Every structure is written in structure tokens, then in C-alpha cells.
Amino acid sequence: MSELEAIYAVWLREFRVYLREKERVISSFISPILWLVAFGSGVGTSVSLQDPIYKGIPYQNFIYPGVLSMSLLFTAIFYGVYIIWDRKLDFLKEVLVAPVSRSSVFIGKMIGGCTDVMLQSVILLILGVVIGMPITPLVFLYSLLILLLISVAMVSLGLVMGSNLTNQEAFGLVMNFVIWPLFFFSGALFPVSNLPSWLLVITQINPLTYGVDALRGAILGVQEFSMLKDFSVLIGFSLLMIWLGIISFGRMQQSK
């Protein structure tokens, strides 16, 4: 029972911190709104999707699932990589010297991150309803389930990176070599089919592609892969990341 208690303790800390960091919460909504409104409707005026399966879908609607995934991705990875700063101070030590297993610390952290991401996703889904996306209550719940899966995967990925990096400067690397590529090559902004083959390969090994695809299937009713494939990839990737995360947390040491 004490391990569950520990998971709860770590989660509770993350949750309280999230609620108190108002700047972080507010800023996490600004960029998706800009993407949807400025980019979506702006580019949308001169772009119409030629792909047969997406024909007739307004560009803004097309990228809505992509923008949902994007804001999730940023929040999730930032959350994970934030450990670098926790580590710089001695905050993380307090948790690392506690007589609880590192897996519990990881799980607590992971659930904490997913909570942040899900709260944000709920608000963005409501925003979607407001701007006229076809979101029924059922679609709303279905999308939340998919978003939860993606967030488990991405928060865990962030934590894996955060626990293995010790240098604050590495943050820029993560931004440029992980976050942006994951986003751009996920089909968030353009359909994956009809891409040149090198780009196609990149998008197909990107786990986020399947998240975006599943969301698009749920919200717009069109997708390129089967739901089964999307779910399998997401679940598989999440399990892999959780496994790596538990190992990385177990190995985490102080730098002096």
C-alpha cells in the first residue's frame, strides 16, 4: 500500500504545482489557438485538400486534431524534460532518497504529467466545440481516450529524456531534434499519403502520426490507418517508454 501512497504523493505534488503555475497553464492555450485561428484559417483560405479521403474537409478542421496533438506534445515533453531543472536544485533528491521504489516515483510523475495534459485537452476540446468542430458528447469522450493514450506515450518519452539528460543546454537539442520533428512529421499539418517516399518513412516511424490519425478518425471520421493499428502502435510505444522510464529512473543518480 505504501507504494500506492507514494505514487499518490508524487502525483499530488505535480497537480498542486500545475494549478499554481497560472502562467504555464495560460501560455499552454495560446499557441494552439494561434495555430488554429491564424494558421488554420489563414492557410486554409488558399489551400484545399486534394486527397480523395479528405476532400471537402475545411483545412481548419483538418488540422484541429493535429493542433490538439501538438499542444499535448509540447506540454508532455516539456513536463518530462523539466526534471533537468528539478535535478539542478535538490528537489528531486528529496524524492530519490525516500524509501519508495523508483518505479513508483516514475508512475506518479507520469500520471501527474498526464493529468496536466488531459486538463488542457479538455479545454481545447471545448474550444473545438465553440469554433464549430463536429464534436458530439460521444466523440468528446472517445477523443479524450485517444488523447490519454498519446499523453501516456509522450509524457513517458519526456521523462525518459529528462532523466537521462543532466545538462540544461540539452533542452535546445530536445526542442530541435525531438519536439519539432515529431510534430512536423506527424501528419498534423498535411495528409501523410502522397508524400515523397523518404518523408513517408519518417512519418510512419513517428508514433505521433498514429495518434493524430486516430484523433482525426474520431473527430472527422476519416483516417489513413485502421483504428486497430493506431491503438496498437500507441499502446506498444507507451509500454516501451514506461519500461525505459522505469529503468532510467532506477539508474538516476546525483551528479555529486
Added chain:
Amino acid sequence: MAIISTQKLTKCYGKLTAVDSLSLEIEEGEVFGLLGPNGAGKTTTISMLCTILRPTSGTAKVNGFDIRTQPGNVRSSIGIVFQEPSVDDLLTGRENLEMHAMLYGIPKELRKKRIDEVINLVGLEDRADDVTKVYSGGMRRRLELARGLMHRPKVLFLDEPTLGLDPQTREHIWRYIKKLSKEEEMTMVLTTHYMEEADMLCNRIAIMDAGKIVVMDKSANLKKKVGGDIILIKMDKPDLKRIRKLSFVKSAERKDGAVQIVIRDVDKNLQKLLCKVGKIKSVEVRPVSLNDVFLHYTGKEIRADEEEGGYWERMMQSSVNR
């Protein structure tokens, strides 16, 4: 019975040996000080003893448990007050303590009572429900002390408990630590680079340098060996031989254009000394410092004070770049 014993505990970073074959025993109930300049390996030693850093070789037992093979048991036997701030500044004092209580498996029924107890102990009753962001450095330190104690550890580690605090706050913290060691009969291990701090608090002191223990003894004995007070006299043509012959003078040396004299019982003997040495330009009296003790045992001065952590970071960096 020794509650902590280390056997050839060693930590290397690349070519650098931060802690070098450390073997020592700390008795139950003792307040033990690890004293030394920045970069001597004090924090590294503590990190290994509290199982967040794996030794390169050797091992240690804390409360009978091996730090390598039974880290879980070690962790539940100890409490730690870290060098850097480690309370969450967006949580209130009480919330920080609650989290700690949950992590250490303090039963729910006991939690509130224990939290109130330690809050009273460190005198934070009025501020317990403020977020720690608005605490002063001293208040944070007190909260960290409270937290380290809450689960009644067998051993409490204090890593530079008063680093960066103003003298008044330092006195406060010292008072709390003394009170705790007396009332709770807890074994405490503290690191510091302030001689007077170790002197004030510790039963025994080990002076560390470059990963090794230079000398280990009761504080009074350490100081006795070095001597009483230090007198710096500026004068023309000092007669060192004559000064050395005086019965109360322990040593006299030339240093930076002045004469440095160590004498016993400065209150009684300063007058006599000044009468004997002849015409002087200026005189300065100060108590024996860490630097003097250190100098006495190692024959060299403490490295110029570097910002704590900076030294290690640079060493780490250079070992990575190599």
C-alpha cells in the same frame, strides 16, 4: 555500537578521485562533523551514504544495512537536509511535510500530529500554510530540518546546514540542531566548511581534503594540537628565536611581511608577549580558524574559496570533455 561504518568507500569521476578509500566509524547518538574546504568530497560522501550515488568501490553500512545491497532499508533509516534548497516552493510548508509523510509511509492517523510537532519544534507555526516561495532562507532551512526529522530517522545528515545564511539565522539553526541532538538523541552527521560551526555542534570532527580524512578527533583536541590564538605582528627586524623561547608561544613564523605567532591563553599572555618583542607597527589577534587547523595538518592553505558546486561542475566538465 557504530551506526555508520565505511569500508574503503571510494568515488571516482574519470581520473579524479573525489572520495578516496574512506574508512570511518560513527557512533550512535554522536554529532559528527565532516569539515573541509569546498570540493573536499564531503557532499559526495554524504550522497553515497544516503544511497543516491553509487560508490566506485568499497562500501558502507548505515544502521546495519549495506548501502550497495540494501538501499531501501538505508533510506528508511535516514533523514537528510540537503545543501541546496529542496522544498517545493509552490507548495506550502505543510504540504511539503505532507508529501514527505506520505513518501515515508507515516500512517494517516499519525500524520497531522507529527507535522504539527515538527512545525512547532522549528517555530514555523505562523507560516506553515504559506507557500515556501515567500519564506526566507532561514525559514526554508528550518522547514527542511523539520522535514528531515519527521519520520524519526536513526541518522540525520545535514549537508552545509547554514551555507549562505546570515549570522543571526545561523545561530538560530545551530540552536535547533543542538536542541534536537539533545532531545531526540539522534545521530547526526553534518558537513561544513565553517570551523566554528563544527566546533559548536560536533562531538567529533573529521577534517577532509582531496577525498581523504586528514585528521579525526574531538574538536577540543584538534584545537589543542594547533594551539590557542593567533597573533599577527608587523614589526621591523623581528627576533624569531627570542619569541619562540617564550613559554606560552607555540610557534612563530614569518608570513607576508609579518610574524605569525600562535600562543596559549591569549588573555593572560598577550601583554607579556608585546612587552618582550620590542617595537611593533601593528598587532592583530584572531582565534584559530579552519584554515589554521588545516594548515597545521596538511601544510598547505585551503584553496581559494570557490562557489560551492562550481568546483565540481568544472571538474566534471573537464572529465567529460577529456
